[in-house]
Amino acid sequence: MTLLRVDASIQGDQSASSALADQVLDQFVTARPDVPVVTRHLGQQPLPADAWASAIGGNFTPEADRTEAQRTAIALAQEIAGELQSAEAAVLALPLYNWGVSQHVKTWIDLALAGAPHGAELLQGKPVTLIVTRGGAYGPGTPKEGWDHSVGYLRRIVEEVWGAELTLIERELTLVGVNPALDAFADLAAQMHSTAQEQAAKAGADLAARHSA
Amino acid sequence: MTLLRVDASIQGDQSASSALADQVLDQFVTARPDVPVVTRHLGQQPLPADAWASAIGGNFTPEADRTEAQRTAIALAQEIAGELQSAEAAVLALPLYNWGVSQHVKTWIDLALAGAPHGAELLQGKPVTLIVTRGGAYGPGTPKEGWDHSVGYLRRIVEEVWGAELTLIERELTLVGVNPALDAFADLAAQMHSTAQEQAAKAGADLAARHSA
Numbered sequence: 001m002t003l004l005r006v007d008a009s010i011q012g013d014q015s016a017s018s019a020l021a022d023q024v025l026d027q028f029v030t031a032r033p034d035v036p037v038v039t040r041h042l043g044q045q046p047l048p049a050d051a052w053a054s055a056i057g058g059n060f061t062p063e064a065d066r067t068e069a070q071r072t073a074i075a076l077a078q079e080i081a082g083e084l085q086s087a088e089a090a091v092l093a094l095p096l097y098n099w100g101v102s103q104h105v106k107t108w109i110d111l112a113l114a115g116a117p118h119g120a121e122l123l124q125g126k127p128v129t130l131i132v133t134r135g136g137a138y139g140p141g142t143p144k145e146g147w148d149h150s151v152g153y154l155r156r157i158v159e160e161v162w163g164a165e166l167t168l169i170e171r172e173l174t175l176v177g178v179n180p181a182l183d184a185f186a187d188l189a190a191q192m193h194s195t196a197q198e199q200a201a202k203a204g205a206d207l208a209a210r211h212s213a
Numbered sequence: 214m215t216l217l218r219v220d221a222s223i224q225g226d227q228s229a230s231s232a233l234a235d236q237v238l239d240q241f242v243t244a245r246p247d248v249p250v251v252t253r254h255l256g257q258q259p260l261p262a263d264a265w266a267s268a269i270g271g272n273f274t275p276e277a278d279r280t281e282a283q284r285t286a287i288a289l290a291q292e293i294a295g296e297l298q299s300a301e302a303a304v305l306a307l308p309l310y311n312w313g314v315s316q317h318v319k320t321w322i323d324l325a326l327a328g329a330p331h332g333a334e335l336l337q338g339k340p341v342t343l344i345v346t347r348g349g350a351y352g353p354g355t356p357k358e359g360w361d362h363s364v365g366y367l368r369r370i371v372e373e374v375w376g377a378e379l380t381l382i383e384r385e386l387t388l389v390g391v392n393p394a395l396d397a398f399a400d401l402a403a404q405m406h407s408t409a410q411e412q413a414a415k416a417g418a419d420l421a422a423r424h425s426a
Contacts, residue, residue, distance in 0.1 A: 010266040046262035052316065053223040053256065098326055099374075100366050103265065103319040110311055149366040153313050156362065161312075 002036045003028060003207070004087035008094045008102040010043040016174040017133040020200045021093035024129055027204025038083055042104035047111060051076050055114040077115030084112055084122035084162065089207050093131040094154060101150045109157055121163035127210055128164035129203045130154060131196075135175035137185065167203050171196035215249045216241060216420070217300035221307045221315045223256040229387040230346040233413045234306035237342055240417025251296055255317035260324060264289050268327040290328030297325055297335035297375065302420050306344040307367060314363045322370055334376035340423055341377035342416040343367060344409075348388035350398065380416050384409035 005025060009015035025037065050069070055077040058070030066074070084090070094105050116122055138148045151168070159166045176182045176189035218238060222228035238250065263282075268290040271283030279287070297303070307318050329335055351361045364381070371377045389395045389402035 010269060043266065046266075049259035049262040049317065049320065053259075056223060098319075098323055099369060100319060100322075101313060103316055103323055104262065106311075106313060106316040106319055107262065109313075110316055113311055147369065149362070149369065153362040156312060156360065 001088045002038045002086060004083055004090040005037055005039045006042060006090065006092045006094070006108070007039070007044070008042040008105045008108075010097075011095075012044070015043075015093075015095070016171060017093035017095045017131050020131045020133070020169060020171065020196055021091050023197060023200035024091050024131075024204040024207070027201050028208045031205070031208030038087065040080075040083065040108075042102070042108050046104045047076070047080075047107045049107070052107060052110040052114060055111060059114065074115070077111040079115070080108060080112045081115030081120070081122060085116070085120075087123075087126065089126055089210070090123065090128045090164070091131070091203075091207075092128060092154075092158070093133075094150070096132060096134045096148055096150045099144075099147045099149055101153055105154075113161075121161075123158065124163035126164050127167065127207055128158055129167045129169060129200075129207065130158060131169045131171075131200070133174050134170070134172045135179075136182070137172050137188075139172070167206075169196055169199045169203060214301045215251045215299060217296055217303040218250055218252045219255060219303065219305045219307070219321070220252070220257070221255045221318050221321075223310075224308075225257070228256075228306075228308070229384060230306035230308045230344050233344045233346070233382060233384065233409055234304050236410060236413035237304050237344075237417040237420070240414050241421045244418070244421030251300065253293075253296065253321075255315070255321050259317045260289070260293075260320045262320070265320060265323040265327060268324060272327060287328070290324040292328070293321060293325045294328035294333070294335060298329070298333075300336075300339065302339055302423070303336065303341045303377070304344070304416075304420075305341060305367075305371070306346075307363070309345060309347045309361055309363045312357075312360045312362055314366055318367075326374075334374075336371065336375040336377035339377050340380065340420055341371055342380045342382060342413075342420070343371060344382045344384075344413070346387050347383070347385045348392070349395070350385050350401075352385070380419075382409055382412045382416060 007018050009017050051073040054069045054073035058066045058074045094102060132151055136144055138144045158164045172192050173185050173189035176185050220231050222230050264286040267282045267286035271279045271287045307315060345364055349357055351357045372379045385405050386398050386402035389398050
């Protein structure tokens with residue numbers, strides 16, 4: 001039994017999404033120090049750009065005829081699929097980048113799908129906390145309403161394809177304090193931050209309670 | 214004056230999207246053999262997975278303090294942005310993969326955005342043919358209706374962010390003849406194929422006419 005944590009920020013110590021994941025984990029680990037936490041940081045150690053095509057090519061090649069690159073790629077794909085399959089819960093901290101899914105996250109999803117049997121529900125019935133952070137505001141009535149093209153896709157994969165029970169935590173306006181043009185939204189940003197922190201702490205406590213049940 | 218062709222298939226000679234791009238180009242090149250065609254194949258020569266984060270880091274670092282990796286990444290980002298900026302027309306052959314944007318295409322978009330001034334409309338007013346191919350059926354009433362998460366995002370970037378005049382060509386059921394489960398759809402697939410081929414030939418002729426005007 002493990003808890004899988006996946007990060008995709010390229011902001012290192014400044015990451016808003018990783019900070020929220022830290023809060024989920026703090027609650028969880030305090031209550032359940034016995035559960036190993038498996039981590040994968042897609043932003044800091046990106047998966048190779050040529051692995052997915054090699055894994056797909058390898059999957060269509062008889063085992064004895066596979067190239068070394070195909071074997072390596074299939075092993076990586078199976079490792080990634082195995083991390084999802086063997087986890088009993090997961091925390092995914094996946095920022096919105098350029099209005100879409102992080103390039104590194106799409107590579108991870110492609111490899112996970114290539115590394116598992118077709119149609120495998122890698123997270124079936126498992127509690128998954130999905131943290132999505134956005135630099136600006138995307139709510140109803142804002143100029144960028146509808147410009148978050150990541151959450152719909154991530155729900156599709158994590159909930160529908162992989163079968164997880166999803167808890168979604170969103171935090172917007174993370175660039176307030178970084179981009180002076182957003183200074184007018186300081187109060188709203190602080191409120192959104194505080195709400196997300198409460199949701200993260202609750203998600204961690206819920207995960208721990210579920211695991212000890 | 215150049216025409217930019219971008220491919221993202223990982224299927225090589227079997228690619229349905231590249232075959233349609235070939236048809237656009239055949240029409241265009243026959244009519245306008247004088248126009249240089251710049252090509253970038255994101256599926257066969259994937260962009261490196263660590264370039265985008267390095268380019269972003271470099272953009273926030275004074276030029277004299279940049280690491281070698283940051284310099285290389287910024288040069289790549291500027292090269293990609295420059296290909297878009299200097300093209301007078303573009304043909305983008307971008308298959309749907311795992312219900313979303315190709316990982317390699319998202320990397321290309323991220324780098325193009327990192328390599329240009331913020332808000333630059335790299336394709337402003339330029340004619341762009343976007344070819345999207347899908348293995349199955351995603352139309353109204355099909356089980357996978359709504360599962361194409363790529364076209365909405367690609368339109369957002371190519372039309373709204375980069376300002377192109379878009380012609381969208383879609384071909385579905387490309388796996389008919391490959392996946393026996395789809396054999397019942399052979400007639401519909403053939404019709405979709407034929408329609409897409411006509412649209413591709415027309416798009417190429419239109420591009421050529423526009424350029425000679």
